[in-house]
Amino acid sequence: MSNRFAATYLIETSRRPEDAAAEMAGESSTATFVAIPGERASIAELHGARIERIEEIDPSPGASIAHPAASSVKRCHVTLSWPLENTGTSLPNMLATAAGNIFDVKSVSALRLVDLELPSVLADAYQGPQFGVAGTRRLAGVEDDRPVIGTIVKPSVGLTPAETADLVERLAEGGIDFIKDDELMADPPHCQFDRRVDAVMDVLRRYSDRTGRKVMYAFNITGEIDEMLRRHDKVLEAGGNCVMVSLNWVGLPALAYLRRHAQLPIHGHRNGFGTMSRAPGFGVDFRAWHKFFRIAGADHIHVNGIDNKFYESNESVVRSAQSCVTPVFSDGGPAWNVMPVFSSRQTVTQAADTYDALGSTDLIYACGGGILGHPDGITAGVESIRLAWEAALARVSLEEYANARPSLARALGAFAA
Amino acid sequence: MSNRFAATYLIETSRRPEDAAAEMAGESSTATFVAIPGERASIAELHGARIERIEEIDPSPGASIAHPAASSVKRCHVTLSWPLENTGTSLPNMLATAAGNIFDVKSVSALRLVDLELPSVLADAYQGPQFGVAGTRRLAGVEDDRPVIGTIVKPSVGLTPAETADLVERLAEGGIDFIKDDELMADPPHCQFDRRVDAVMDVLRRYSDRTGRKVMYAFNITGEIDEMLRRHDKVLEAGGNCVMVSLNWVGLPALAYLRRHAQLPIHGHRNGFGTMSRAPGFGVDFRAWHKFFRIAGADHIHVNGIDNKFYESNESVVRSAQSCVTPVFSDGGPAWNVMPVFSSRQTVTQAADTYDALGSTDLIYACGGGILGHPDGITAGVESIRLAWEAALARVSLEEYANARPSLARALGAFAA
Numbered sequence: 001m002s003n004r005f006a007a008t009y010l011i012e013t014s015r016r017p018e019d020a021a022a023e024m025a026g027e028s029s030t031a032t033f034v035a036i037p038g039e040r041a042s043i044a045e046l047h048g049a050r051i052e053r054i055e056e057i058d059p060s061p062g063a064s065i066a067h068p069a070a071s072s073v074k075r076c077h078v079t080l081s082w083p084l085e086n087t088g089t090s091l092p093n094m095l096a097t098a099a100g101n102i103f104d105v106k107s108v109s110a111l112r113l114v115d116l117e118l119p120s121v122l123a124d125a126y127q128g129p130q131f132g133v134a135g136t137r138r139l140a141g142v143e144d145d146r147p148v149i150g151t152i153v154k155p156s157v158g159l160t161p162a163e164t165a166d167l168v169e170r171l172a173e174g175g176i177d178f179i180k181d182d183e184l185m186a187d188p189p190h191c192q193f194d195r196r197v198d199a200v201m202d203v204l205r206r207y208s209d210r211t212g213r214k215v216m217y218a219f220n221i222t223g224e225i226d227e228m229l230r231r232h233d234k235v236l237e238a239g240g241n242c243v244m245v246s247l248n249w250v251g252l253p254a255l256a257y258l259r260r261h262a263q264l265p266i267h268g269h270r271n272g273f274g275t276m277s278r279a280p281g282f283g284v285d286f287r288a289w290h291k292f293f294r295i296a297g298a299d300h301i302h303v304n305g306i307d308n309k310f311y312e313s314n315e316s317v318v319r320s321a322q323s324c325v326t327p328v329f330s331d332g333g334p335a336w337n338v339m340p341v342f343s344s345r346q347t348v349t350q351a352a353d354t355y356d357a358l359g360s361t362d363l364i365y366a367c368g369g370g371i372l373g374h375p376d377g378i379t380a381g382v383e384s385i386r387l388a389w390e391a392a393l394a395r396v397s398l399e400e401y402a403n404a405r406p407s408l409a410r411a412l413g414a415f416a417a
Numbered sequence: 418m419s420n421r422f423a424a425t426y427l428i429e430t431s432r433r434p435e436d437a438a439a440e441m442a443g444e445s446s447t448a449t450f451v452a453i454p455g456e457r458a459s460i461a462e463l464h465g466a467r468i469e470r471i472e473e474i475d476p477s478p479g480a481s482i483a484h485p486a487a488s489s490v491k492r493c494h495v496t497l498s499w500p501l502e503n504t505g506t507s508l509p510n511m512l513a514t515a516a517g518n519i520f521d522v523k524s525v526s527a528l529r530l531v532d533l534e535l536p537s538v539l540a541d542a543y544q545g546p547q548f549g550v551a552g553t554r555r556l557a558g559v560e561d562d563r564p565v566i567g568t569i570v571k572p573s574v575g576l577t578p579a580e581t582a583d584l585v586e587r588l589a590e591g592g593i594d595f596i597k598d599d600e601l602m603a604d605p606p607h608c609q610f611d612r613r614v615d616a617v618m619d620v621l622r623r624y625s626d627r628t629g630r631k632v633m634y635a636f637n638i639t640g641e642i643d644e645m646l647r648r649h650d651k652v653l654e655a656g657g658n659c660v661m662v663s664l665n666w667v668g669l670p671a672l673a674y675l676r677r678h679a680q681l682p683i684h685g686h687r688n689g690f691g692t693m694s695r696a697p698g699f700g701v702d703f704r705a706w707h708k709f710f711r712i713a714g715a716d717h718i719h720v721n722g723i724d725n726k727f728y729e730s731n732e733s734v735v736r737s738a739q740s741c742v743t744p745v746f747s748d749g750g751p752a753w754n755v756m757p758v759f760s761s762r763q764t765v766t767q768a769a770d771t772y773d774a775l776g777s778t779d780l781i782y783a784c785g786g787g788i789l790g791h792p793d794g795i796t797a798g799v800e801s802i803r804l805a806w807e808a809a810l811a812r813v814s815l816e817e818y819a820n821a822r823p824s825l826a827r828a829l830g831a832f833a834a
Contacts (some may be wrong), residue, residue, distance in 0.1 A: 251668015274520025
């Protein structure tokens with residue numbers, strides 16, 4: 001498959017699955033609705049989508065959209081493939097193929113892109129994560145076997161640069177490894193980007209000079225292309241060590257462009273992914289969606305969190321996180337693993353389940369309220385999260401580990417249901 | 418509202434609508450799940466989302482996703498607004514607010530972004546369409562009261578540059594106004610972009626020299642940022658007059674970047690819009706979606722077509738087309754209308770309905786098979802579409818107008834149901 005790429009869809013159709021798959025194949029490659037002059041048989045052979053697999057699966061009523069004749073609806077996985085001759089190694093054009101007008105075909109009542117098989121020849125055209133897991137650990141100063149423990153500046157919007165820096169100082173003193181801007185905070189009038197960088201980096205530089213300990217701060221540089229490059233350079237000059245973008249609203253070409261310019265890890269926020277993933281019957285699964293951004297150069301990608309505050313199931317969150325550390329290409333080449341970022345109501349209570357699900361500590365575990373809202377303050381909050389992860393690695397229950405460890409005990413009191 | 422922006426959502430919830438709206442407001446502005454040190458009351462007042470309206474509407478079972486307790490579900494329009502103090506005039510950051518994590522809130526069982534109210538101060542930050550309707554008409558040489566009649570090079574993929582140019586020559590000789598690359602055709606090995614531009618422009622230059630008539634050709638420059646700029650320049654140098662991008666896969670910042678560089682109209686293809694629009698209960702309506710791309714600089718935007726080959730209803734298509742020619746800002750400023758592009762199984766049969774729906778000929782009417790598949794060939798195909806529009810403007814039925822107009826009569830025979 002090294003000269004082809006493939007996509008697997010979940011479809012529902014009241015037609016014969018073969019006919020629905022043929023319509024999808026046509027719409028994503030050579031077909032139009034009438035035969036036209038100049039069409040050669042060889043064009044269909046050389047450039048047509050190939051139906052690789054059709055696998056009927058159990059109907060699962062209620063899992064996808066309403067359908068007038070639900071009893072006659074078949075539910076299938078359909079895998080199509082296309083030659084790179086159609087697109088070259090261009091991610092936007094591969095998306096126009098695998099996630100373009102194919103989503104409009106009439107013969108399906110549900111259609112969801114669940115996975116992609118991408119060839120490693122893309123590694124010649126794109127740069128992938130520059131820092132990934134090892135580089136992030138090095139820059140964040142977390143080389144032992146535990147996750148990078150992080151938090152988010154809150155309130156999401158409204159703090160001034162000085163207020164942000166004050167909070168950052170308390171977080172650094174409290175022992176945090178990683179801090180990120182909220183995705184709602186970029187370069188607004190009340191907290192201008194450059195002033196925020198100056199204020200925050202002044203605090204973090206002084207902290208690092210005094211303690212020798214580094215903290216990673218992901219500044220949200222989301223914006224227009226020139227703005228993002230300039231803000232990246234501002235962070236770099238100020239001695240910062242991470243930038244963040246809202247992947248969906250920046251888009252693939254801008255991310256690839258930033259990656260070519262970047263000397264810092266790129267923290268990829270997935271906000272807006274719900275617009276194309278929440279409806280069960282349509283849209284795109286994380287597994288497919290995140291591969292493009294990984295190849296284009298994100299180092300970290302948000303996966304939501306176990307027992308999160310949002311609608312997403314734990315099963316789905318775990319699947320997303322696992323896919324971040326599964327090699328990105330289907331035929332070898334570089335693995336280009338990225339660090340999954342767990343967030344959304346994370347506290348001490350999800351450490352063990354997260355570790356069990358991932359079997360690794362190569363992740364960023366970001367707690368907003370779970371640290372900032374600790375009843376004994378930030379230092380106790382950070383310590384409690386570290387202890388919860390120690391317990392997870394030691395396979396000891398939180399309750400047991402909390403004996404004689406008051407910060408963990410107090411966190412359990414505050415956050416355990 | 419000139420210092421705020423607003424979004425209207427369709428939601429379904431089994432909670433009190435006020436509570437669901439409050440959760441949405443919190444998630445898209447200042448809230449986290451616990452009170453945290455440093456939070457001031459004034460932050461919520463200055464930066465919190467404001468719930469502008471909650472309007473309960475008729476429940477419409479079957480229109481959105483399945484819900485376990487359908488009988489208790491309320492269906493509402495909810496309008497939220499945010500101060501520009503939160504985002505500045507940055508489209509990607511406004512999207513992170515209006516279409517970010519808000520899509521993940523748990524208290525709704527459906528959530529769809531249906532419209533946006535954007536302030537005209539964005540016209541200071543973005544450039545909008547450079548050519549729009551008037552510029553497109555001028556460059557395509559269609560200044561009289563009829564649509565720009567267009568077609569798409571088919572087969573979608575597989576033609577060589579020489580084969581493409583042959584087809585273009587026949588289309589130009591046939592009287593076509595506008596031709597576009599298929600969205601599946603960008604810069605693949607078998608039809609390299611530069612060679613295609615050279616071959617096509619050689620034909621169009623000779624045609625124009627001989628006849629004085631211009632044809633607009635939208636070359637699909639979709640790709641990475643440097644590629645797009647370089648390809649734009651290649652088209653410009655070769656005497657071309659339009660470039661095309663796949664809006665969703667290029668993304669907003671790349672489009673705005675291209676716009677600042679561009680000296681040619683930008684034809685915006687919407688492929689992939691189905692990933693975020695087809696599920697009735699979630700995602701984004703065209704009305705909201707297209708505004709961002711309009712402001713960032715698209716001149717033409719695809720709206721599908723009446724009686725299209727895809728799943729979309731005529732009502733939805735018409736609403737999309739009308740929104741393209743409704744001023745983009747909610748408080749005055751430039752209108753920044755864009756040309757709606759009708760395509761997908763368009764033939765002579767939809768001209769009257771399209772004209773009735775839009776009340777204007779300011780549109781591109783793109784027929785693939787409807788021209789290339791005319792039984793008497795391309796010239797008859799183009800003529801038949803022009804005649805169908807003459808009939809539409811004259812409010813004469815196609816059948817009557819087809820008397821003594823054989824190309825139209827033959828088209829009716831071939832394409833009318």
